[in-house]
Amino acid sequence: MEKENLIKQTCKELNLTYKQLGEAIGLSEGRVKQLAISEVGEQAEKACLMLIKINKLEAELNEQKQLKTLLKNFIS
Incomplete structure (x- = not known):
């Protein structure tokens, strides 16, 4: 089974559009669309992985x- 493209995976996991993802990682919407159908470069890969990690850490902090x-409330 082929691994899902990291751009598509990131958008799906974080519920982002290509435009929103691009704004978050410093790329244009057009470039993000290109990366969604091709091989993701090292810089974009690291940015996406960091964005996913930040999202998970924020969720843990909220919990x-x-x-x-x-x-x-229980103690008082």
Whole structure:
């Protein structure tokens, strides 16, 4: 089975359009569209992987904040 293109994967995982992804990683929408149908370069690959990681870390942080709030409410 062929691995999904990283640009398409990133857009799907983060629910972004090509334009939004381009703005987030510093590329034009046209360039992102090109990369979605071709081989992704090293710089774009690293930017996408970092964006995915940041998204996961932000989600974890939000979960921790919610847990902290629940614990405060439980204790008081």
